[in-house]
Amino acid sequence: MNKPTIKGDDMTIVKVKRNFQVTLPGDLRKKFNITEGDYMDVKIKEGGMFIKPVKIINHGQEYFYTKEWQKDEADADKDIAEGKIAGPFDTAADLIKELES
Numbered sequence: 001m002n003k004p005t006i007k008g009d010d011m012t013i014v015k016v017k018r019n020f021q022v023t024l025p026g027d028l029r030k031k032f033n034i035t036e037g038d039y040m041d042v043k044i045k046e047g048g049m050f051i052k053p054v055k056i057i058n059h060g061q062e063y064f065y066t067k068e069w070q071k072d073e074a075d076a077d078k079d080i081a082e083g084k085i086a087g088p089f090d091t092a093a094d095l096i097k098e099l100e101s
Helices: 026-031 059-065 067-081 092-100
Strands: 039-045 048-054
Touching (some): 059 067
């Protein structure tokens, strides 16, 4: 049996199935990197629903996602790409010497 899929410019129509479940089309799952078990934020907007994928962050790892941390990570990645690194070191003393220079 063919599964009807109706598409518009920025719209895909899906059918509500048993237990009120809907299946997101593969192209949308890929575009938004959605996998089984992911959470979705559902809001009422302008007489309809807006569904947005969300990632749940462990409380102890929140700081990894701050703008400051992400900027520092990007800076470190840039330094590594430009070869601005030191080591490996044979001894802790060699490491300390490098850090103090």
